[in-house]
Amino acid sequence: MQINIKDIHNKLIFPSLEQRTFQMQNKNSRIKMKRSGLILLVCLLINTISTSHASELNWVAQWLGEEMREQLxxxxxxxxxxxxxxxxxxxxxxxxLPNEGKNHKWKSAYKIVEMVNSGDITADVVFLDVIIYAHVAELLNDPHWGEKHLIDVSDLPWFRKSQKDFILSSPYYREQTGGIFIGPYIEGFFTCLWQNQEVARQIGIAIKDRNMTLDDFLSYAKQLSDYNKKNNTSIPFIKLCSWNRLEILFEYLFKSLCHDPNFAIDEKYDKEKERLFLETLLVFEKLSTYQPMVNPDFADLKIDNWIREYLDGDGLFIVAGSYMYSHFLGTYPEKYSNAIPVEPPIIKYSNGLVGDFIPTFAVMKKSPNKDAALNLLKLWSEPKFADKWVAYTKNPTGLRGNLQTPASETGDDVYNSYVLDMTSNYSHLPMRYYRALTYIFGDKNPVTANELRANLAQILLGKMTARQYYDDVMDRFRDQ
Structure with missing residues (x-):
């Protein structure tokens, strides 16, 4: 129903004949009516103005098409x-977001850079994790851009109350975003192998989903290679796509060679790490003797097609993270259960997980609606949403929840069990996911994450030896 302010004004200021007769008989009553009318008019005007100028909050969100994550x-x-x-x-x-051809994290980075450069804040709350922060730092050539353009939530009471102790106490987490806390650590993940159960049954392999050794892993590669030769098939041992994450397997294997878990994650060069670098590369070379190790078309294979092909049976393993549960369910719900998480192989020592806890949303410092934006982040930090994150996504979180252990609304399953087991077995050990080789070469690391991924694939394809790549990296490291 529309309210016409002019009609209301006329009725209150110009009463009818009956009203005037009554008012002449009772002067005091007339005065009271005028006062009441004016008060009502003012109230209506204020209400109409506030309604038509309601504050606006623009939010760039994440997890579109990722089933329960999007629902959350x-x-x-x-x-x-x-x-x-x-x-x-x-x-x-x-x-x-715009920028066709770019993935969603680069799209978010370009959106932030556009706002920083123009000063026009078209998004109050932005999707911003550690990868996007690094992309923006690269585009702006400023690793500390967050201090200038994002609200630091470090000292806000709701933030300190809602984050788990290790998030607040370890400098590792804030260092990933320029030395500040940008928002709640909603998302956590454990990287892992995923095995295709149908392919394993087809080949006749019983894969250990816990405590797998390197010898076990090599034996699976040999059995699949023998099966392919016998049946004239070409099922890859590891199914890759353009979104290649082979550095996860490398980091696990390297860590398991280290005598001390803290030595493994310390971002400082050590002569011993140089030796272990070559030893880990030699594992990839050994794997390359069992072809087809990876699918040769991986560089041009998009992630959605990769998921569908893998769940349809083209590959025994993929290397990714526990987050793939939502990707599988969102992309191919009919066959998502073909894939289950598997603990990666260990060579010598169980030195903990490769994984991370990351912030997901941040508030632009020049947001015209800071209070509402921070209220949204505060809402995300509530224990009930921490519990829902774990139940919906089958992943850990950096937020404090009401539940002591992850729970699923559909009961216990292999996905919950994996998170529970990894948490129980390794929560006392430091968890990192460096991507690049800073944990070997420190601040003089000559190898980017993308370079490492590409060259590990070349070794698995049999197109490069471990020694060739090792010599190339060491020459660049020593020439600095």
């Missing part, structure tokens, strides 16, 4: 709108 985003948004009805919440998912 929408549940948080629904509760936010209920709690703050005077705020108009506008959601745009990172995957729908």
């Amino acid at each position: 985003v929408r549940e948080v948004a629904k509760e936010f709108v209920f709690l703050y009805p005077d705020v108009e919440l506008n959601i745009e998912f990172a995957r729908t």
Whole structure:
């Protein structure tokens, strides 16, 4: 129903004949009516003005098309709108941002850089994890850009109360985002191998999903290679795509050669690490003797097609993280259960997991609606949403929840069990995921993550030897 302010004004200021007769009989009553009318008019005007100028909150969200993750985003948004009805919440998912051909993390980075350069803040809350932070740092040529353009939530009471102790106490987490805390550590993940159960059954391999040794892993490669030769098939041992994460397997194997878990993750060069670098590369060379080790078309294979081909049976393993549960379920719900998480092989020592806890959303410092933006981050930090994250995504979180252990609304399953077992077995050990080789060469590391991924693939394909790559890297390291 529309309210016409002019009609209301006329009725209150110019009463009818009956009203005037009554007012002449009772002067005091007339005065009271005028006062009441003016008060009502003012109230109506204020209400109309505030409604037409409701504050707006623009949020670049994550997890579009990732099944229960996307559902959680929408549940948080629904509760936010209920709690703050005077705020108009506008959601745009990172995957729908401009810059066609770029992945959603680069799209988010370009969006942030555009706002920084123009000063026009079109998104108050941005999708920003450690990868996107690094992309923006590269584009702006400023590793500490966050101090200038993001709100540091370090000292906000709700933030300190809601994050787990190790997030607050270890400098590792804030150092990934320029030395500040940019938002709640909603997402956690353990990297792992995923095995295709149907392919394993087809070949007749019983794969250890816990406590796998390197000898076990090599025996699986040999059995698959023999099967391919016998049946004239070409099922790859590791299915890769353009989103190649072979550095995860490398980091696990390297860590398991180290005598001390803290030595393994210390970002300082040591002569012993140089030797272990070559030893780990030689494992990849040994794997290359069992072909086809990887699919040769991986560089041009997009992630959605990769998921479908893998779940359809083209590959025994993939190297990724526990986050793939949501990708499998969102992309190919009919066959997501073909893949189950498997603990990567250990050579000598169980030195903990390769994984991370990361922030997901941040607030631009020049946001015109900072209070509402911070309220959204505060809502994400509530224990009930921490519990929902674990239950919905089958992944850990850096947030404090009400539950002591992960739980699923559908009961216990292999995905929950994996998170529970890894947490129980390794939570006392430091967990890192460096991607690049800073844990070997320190601040003089000559190898980017993308270079390492590409060359590990070349070794597995049999197109490069371990010694060739080792010599190339060491020459560059020593020439600095």
